[in-house]
Amino acid sequence: xxxTLRDVAQKAGVSAMTxxxxxxxxxxxxxxxxxxxxxxxxxxxxIPNRLARSLVSQQTKTIGLIVPDVVNPFFAPVVRGAxxxxxxxxxxxxxxxxxxxxxxxxxxxxxxxxxxxxxxxLAPAGDHSRLALLPLLKGGxxxxxxxxxxxxxxxxxxxxxxxxxxxxxxxHLIAVGHRRIAHFTDSDDVSTGRDRLExxxxxxxxxxxxxxxxxxxxxxxxxxxxxxxxQLMLELDPLPTAIFTVNNMTALGAMQALRxxxxxxxxxxxxxxxxxxxxxxxxxxxxxxxxxxxxTFGSLGAQLLFERISGKAGNRSRRIVLQxxxxxxxxxxxxxxxxxx
Amino acid sequence: xxxTLRDVAQKAGVSAMTxxxxxxxxxxxxxxxxxxxxxxxxxxxxIPNRLARSLVSQQTKTIGLIVPDVVNPFFAPVVRGAxxxxxxxxxxxxxxxxxxxxxxxxxxxxxxxxxxxxxxxLAPAGDHSRLALLPLLKGGxxxxxxxxxxxxxxxxxxxxxxxxxxxxxxxHLIAVGHRRIAHFTDSDDVSTGRDRLExxxxxxxxxxxxxxxxxxxxxxxxxxxxxxxxQLMLELDPLPTAIFTVNNMTALGAMQALRxxxxxxxxxxxxxxxxxxxxxxxxxxxxxxxxxxxxTFGSLGAQLLFERISGKAGNRSRRIVLQxxxxxxxxxxxxxxxxxx
DNA sequence: TTAGTGATTGTTAGCGTTACCATAACGCGA
DNA sequence: TCGCGTTATGGTAACGCTAACAATCACTAA
Numbered sequence: 074x075x076x077t078l079r080d081v082a083q084k085a086g087v088s089a090m091t092x093x094x095x096x097x098x099x100x101x102x103x104x105x106x107x108x109x110x111x112x113x114x115x116x117x118x119x120i121p122n123r124l125a126r127s128l129v130s131q132q133t134k135t136i137g138l139i140v141p142d143v144v145n146p147f148f149a150p151v152v153r154g155a156x157x158x159x160x161x162x163x164x165x166x167x168x169x170x171x172x173x174x175x176x177x178x179x180x181x182x183x184x185x186x187x188x189x190x191x192x193x194x195l196a197p198a199g200d201h202s203r204l205a206l207l208p209l210l211k212g213g214x215x216x217x218x219x220x221x222x223x224x225x226x227x228x229x230x231x232x233x234x235x236x237x238x239x240x241x242x243x244x245h246l247i248a249v250g251h252r253r254i255a256h257f258t259d260s261d262d263v264s265t266g267r268d269r270l271e272x273x274x275x276x277x278x279x280x281x282x283x284x285x286x287x288x289x290x291x292x293x294x295x296x297x298x299x300x301x302x303x304q305l306m307l308e309l310d311p312l313p314t315a316i317f318t319v320n321n322m323t324a325l326g327a328m329q330a331l332r333x334x335x336x337x338x339x340x341x342x343x344x345x346x347x348x349x350x351x352x353x354x355x356x357x358x359x360x361x362x363x364x365x366x367x368x369t370f371g372s373l374g375a376q377l378l379f380e381r382i383s384g385k386a387g388n389r390s391r392r393i394v395l396q397x398x399x400x401x402x403x404x405x406x407x408x409x410x411x412x413x414x
Numbered sequence: 415x416x417x418t419l420r421d422v423a424q425k426a427g428v429s430a431m432t433x434x435x436x437x438x439x440x441x442x443x444x445x446x447x448x449x450x451x452x453x454x455x456x457x458x459x460x461i462p463n464r465l466a467r468s469l470v471s472q473q474t475k476t477i478g479l480i481v482p483d484v485v486n487p488f489f490a491p492v493v494r495g496a497x498x499x500x501x502x503x504x505x506x507x508x509x510x511x512x513x514x515x516x517x518x519x520x521x522x523x524x525x526x527x528x529x530x531x532x533x534x535x536l537a538p539a540g541d542h543s544r545l546a547l548l549p550l551l552k553g554g555x556x557x558x559x560x561x562x563x564x565x566x567x568x569x570x571x572x573x574x575x576x577x578x579x580x581x582x583x584x585x586h587l588i589a590v591g592h593r594r595i596a597h598f599t600d601s602d603d604v605s606t607g608r609d610r611l612e613x614x615x616x617x618x619x620x621x622x623x624x625x626x627x628x629x630x631x632x633x634x635x636x637x638x639x640x641x642x643x644x645q646l647m648l649e650l651d652p653l654p655t656a657i658f659t660v661n662n663m664t665a666l667g668a669m670q671a672l673r674x675x676x677x678x679x680x681x682x683x684x685x686x687x688x689x690x691x692x693x694x695x696x697x698x699x700x701x702x703x704x705x706x707x708x709x710t711f712g713s714l715g716a717q718l719l720f721e722r723i724s725g726k727a728g729n730r731s732r733r734i735v736l737q738x739x740x741x742x743x744x745x746x747x748x749x750x751x752x753x754x755x
Numbered sequence: 756t757t758a759g760t761g762a763t764t765g766t767t768a769g770c771g772t773t774a775c776c777a778t779a780a781c782g783c784g785a
Numbered sequence: 786t787c788g789c790g791t792t793a794t795g796g797t798a799a800c801g802c803t804a805a806c807a808a809t810c811a812c813t814a815a
Contacts, residue, residue, distance in 0.1 A: 075530070075553075077800095077801060077802090078801065078802065078803095079801080087764075087765090088764065088765050088766080089765090089801090089802080089803095090764075090765060090766080090802095090803080091763090091764060091765080093802070093803060094764090094803095097803085101762070101763060101764085102763075102764085103762085103763060103764085106763080106764085118549045118552075118553065120524060120527050120528050121528055121801085121802080122469075122528065122530060122800090122801055122802070123525075123528040123529050123530070124465045124468050124469050124474070124529070124530055124800090124801080124802090125469055125770085125800075125801035125802040125803090126801080126802055126803075127465050127770090127802095128463075128465045128466055128469060128769095128770045128771065128772090128800095128801080128802075129769075129770045129801085129802055129803050129804080130770085130802085130803075130804095131770075133465070143484065143490065143493060143494070144490040144491070144493075144494060146693065149484065149485040149490070150485070152484060152485075153484070153485060153511070156511060165510075165525060167508060167509075168509045169506075170494070170497060183461060184506060186461045187461050187462055187463065187464040188464050188465070189416070189463060189464070189465055208459045211459075212416075212459065296693075296696065321693075322693075325693055325696050325697055326696075328696065328697050329696050350693055350694075350697070352487065352637075352662075352663075352666055352691055352693070352694055353691075353693055353694050353697055355637065355666050355667075355669065355670050356666055356669050356691075356694055356698075356700070356701075357697075357698055357700070359697070359698070360697075418770095418771060418772090419771065419772065419773095420771080428794075428795090429794065429795050429796080430771085430772080430773095430795090431773080431794070431795060431796080432793085432794060432795080434772070434773060435773095435794090437772095438773085442792070442793060442794085443793075443794085444792085444793060444794090447793080447794085462771085462772080463770090463771050463772070464772095465770090465771075465772090466770075466771035466772040466773085466800085467771080467772055467773075468772090468800090469770095469771080469772070469773095469799095469800045469801065469802090470771085470772050470773050470774080470799070470800045471772085471773070471774095471800085472800075
């Protein structure tokens with residue numbers, strides 16, 4: 074059904090090759106011929122078939138990007154950063170949403186490879202993503218990890234210093250007077266979760282506060298996870314005076330649960346988290362957070378990937394650690410300077 | 415470099431055709447042969463080349479989705495809805511971000527067509543998208559518009575009743591006592607902007623309030639647009655007692671500008687808008703809005719598209735109008751019942 | 756004149772896959 | 786033993802495109 078090169082060639086009274094030359098702007102086509110061909114292209118609304126083109130040229134000018142959640146205010150700018158950088162390099166991005174699900178992620182990886190993307194940007198679902206990545210790595214497939222590390226998987230990565238960030242956050246809580254701090258953490262399978270938990274522990278340790286497992290609530294990193302963890306936490310007696318959640322969505326969920334119980338932040342309990350919530354920060358600068366530069370993750374990741382693709386990247390794998398900044402707002406430090414209870 | 419069907423065939427000691435049969439689960443392959451082939455596939459990490467496959471089968475099992483802004487809390491669920499529905503139908507989605515830019519949009523459309531997507535879901539940048547769409551429509555290409563109509567362009571569409579929604583919002587403002595209401599509107603090129611402006615006018619008209627052009631501020635629908643419009647509006651004397659912005663991002667920008675001037679909402683001025691801001695609604699249920707069901711836009715749109723693709727969709731174009739719901743929160747109705755000033 | 760030069764265009768093959776038809780091998784009844 | 790259907794497998798062409806080479810032509814220098 075769609076118009077092909079041959080259709081154009083026939084209409085213009087030339088060979089397919091000549092049309093191809095015109096389409097690709099190659100030199101060595103007579104001006105008059107070129108005009109006739111261009112006329113035919115316009116008349117027929119011819120659009121080249123990239124499948125065919127890629128098949129012969131062996132390059133698709135496409136990279137894949139898999140994130141656990143496009144909607145998350147942290148990943149959204151990551152996507153944008155990657156896309157912008159890719160565009161500048163003449164590449165397009167195939168975007169996939171793994172929902173943090175290993176099986177879905179695996180499917181998407183296969184899918185992208187089968188689409189012959191020239192490289193892959195991946196914010197992995199967790200440590201077990203390793204199984205899907207190993208064959209890629211073994212085959213020398215250009216791959217850059219974003220945001221999350223995968224143990225024993227040696228490849229380029231853009232990540233932030235989660236331990237330091239979490240430690241900063243914890244120390245801040247302690248500095249404003251909190252001693253009993255709950256932590257909502259991700260499943261043990263995700264490096265960011267582990268690192269932030271470690272930062273939390275270190276933060277407590279430097280102040281000589283014992284870390285109690287009772288205060289650590291493993292959960293999922295979506296809003297529901299925060300909601301559930303908060304409900305569990307609310308059983309505690311005495312209640313913690315502050316919560317440090319592993320990411321932004323979890324904090325929102327916690328917030329929701331607290332509100333439902335009539336517990337207000339920061340009057341009754343402090344709340345801090347990793348990752349900012351962009352739009353929210355504008356409307357009511359409220360949550361104290363450690364903010365990661367999402368857009369930079371995306372653009373740096375894409376840059377690393379393109380270096381890999383073009384073979385400019387040597388054998389050793391590169392590791393970029395970005396700084397995460399503490400943004401102190403109002404969600405943990407009560408006005409009296411001392412937390413309630 | 416990548417492994418092909420022939421490599422597998424050679425390894426398994428069979429012809430390419432046999433491997434193809436195994437890969438596609440066709441019958442008529444000896445159990446023992448099948449085992450050998452499967453072994454070879456696994457050993458070689460063979461992944462079929464979808465480019466080649468699509469080239470011969472003439473179907474890519476892929477649809478395109480173009481939105482003006484993935485990051486916008488309204489479009490994010492649209493994307494998710496479309497993707498989920500597509501997945502269920504065995505399709506994948508190529509997601510593109512037009513940034514509301516006509517040229518970029520046009521490029522993406524060409525790109526997607528050249529990728530031979532089987533259909534296109536488009537939230538158009540504006541009326542002028544028409545030029546890019548006409549050739550598609552003429553060629554019978556499956557196309558479904560989302561959220562925004564394009565005049566004189568007859569095709570399937572999922573849209574909400576913007577006039578009614580805007581009217582409701584305006585009437586609500588009037589009901590709580592506002593009479594001098596500013597409206598931040600989109601460029602005249604976008605149907606949603608026009609319709610909401612029309613709703614605003616109708617809302618005023620039913621109460622016999624004259625609509626003054628001085629109160630209407632055309633701007634862009636991002637945060638910066640809202641910010642700038644608010645700055646212009648602040649020159650007005652007397653100040654309006656309420657603002658109705660054309661979408662969520664514009665409201666956030668306005669909010670920002672107001673805060674910077676020390677003007678608080680709703681005490682000093684009321685603020686309402688179209689589209690909710692999901693995460694924000696949880697953390698502090700504040701903005702009074704007309705909420706559109708984003709996910710439904712995406713999934714219904716995808717459904718329409720698949721009916722089109724499979725030819726089940728007759729000749730006439732379908733138009734689905736969704737209801738937009740007024741959610742009354744705190745951003746326009748002051749506690750005293752009377753707006754300031 | 757005659758090969759030589761350069762500019763323009765065409766021909767052929769192949770990218771990796773599948774549809775379609777051909778072939779081979781086997782068993783089975785007559 | 787032959788013929789026939791049945792099952793398993795292979796060969797060939799084609800999808801739309803481009804790389805590489807081949808052909809054609811006008812024209813020029815010797």
